[in-house]
Amino acid sequence: MNRGEHFAACADYGVTSGATCRGCGPSEAREGALICGRCYAAVKRNIVAAPDVIALIRSQADPLKAAVYDREMVTGSRGDSAPAPVQSDLIDAADDIIRTLRGWSYYAALGEFTSRIAGLAPGADAEEAHDAALDETWAILASLDGLANDASQVEALCAAFIDLPPAEHSGVWTIERAIRRWPLADRAYYAAQPCPVYACGMRAIRVTPPRREGGDTRYLCAACDWEKHDYDDDGLWLNFSKKEGKAA
Numbered sequence: 001m002n003r004g005e006h007f008a009a010c011a012d013y014g015v016t017s018g019a020t021c022r023g024c025g026p027s028e029a030r031e032g033a034l035i036c037g038r039c040y041a042a043v044k045r046n047i048v049a050a051p052d053v054i055a056l057i058r059s060q061a062d063p064l065k066a067a068v069y070d071r072e073m074v075t076g077s078r079g080d081s082a083p084a085p086v087q088s089d090l091i092d093a094a095d096d097i098i099r100t101l102r103g104w105s106y107y108a109a110l111g112e113f114t115s116r117i118a119g120l121a122p123g124a125d126a127e128e129a130h131d132a133a134l135d136e137t138w139a140i141l142a143s144l145d146g147l148a149n150d151a152s153q154v155e156a157l158c159a160a161f162i163d164l165p166p167a168e169h170s171g172v173w174t175i176e177r178a179i180r181r182w183p184l185a186d187r188a189y190y191a192a193q194p195c196p197v198y199a200c201g202m203r204a205i206r207v208t209p210p211r212r213e214g215g216d217t218r219y220l221c222a223a224c225d226w227e228k229h230d231y232d233d234d235g236l237w238l239n240f241s242k243k244e245g246k247a248a
Helices: 037-061 088-110 126-142 154-161 175-181
Strands: 189-191 205-208 218-221 227-229 242-247
Touching (some): 037 088, 037 126, 037 175, 088 126, 088 154, 154 175
Antiparallel strands (some): 189 205, 205 218, 218 227
């Protein structure tokens, strides 16, 4: 489909602004696929992003990190070490994502779906969730061209990875919905300090925190392409602080 192009029967046909339909007019399919190049790229992009998204979700769902530390301590109380409750949408979203990935990985390997798909292991942390999702992601990517040319499942493929569920299915987490709910890019910021490269000196350092616990922070100058990571050892970038009022 082409954004802004609609069938005559579409409610947004001829609408120049405020359209709710993303575009229902036909567009040329990508070579070797039954969907257009833009949709193919979007499916692939969301498949690649899925492990980082599920890791981000699980890092926020960690009940130990959500614990309340200012409660009154009472010796012998069961509440001394009781973690705060975890939001149900964090658990549901992570399980829906891993089941989607495992379902499509199974289909890519055997040409059929199965109803026996497990979610994440109870208590799985961000690293474990990322690794579990990554295993399935590689399997799907290896078969993506065939999946995109599978007439029986290509619509379901798009529904799972790039569509948003209708309002009446608000409890369903597609990959696209999860990415919009927990966007990865929003966590980046620009540093208040200038670039350490003498010939540059621009205040254009974009700091991208790790997407999962234990990962590396990335520092990239948008002006001169200077780049460092936490694992580099000259230490010039470790004191960068957030530039107020300017998000990356």
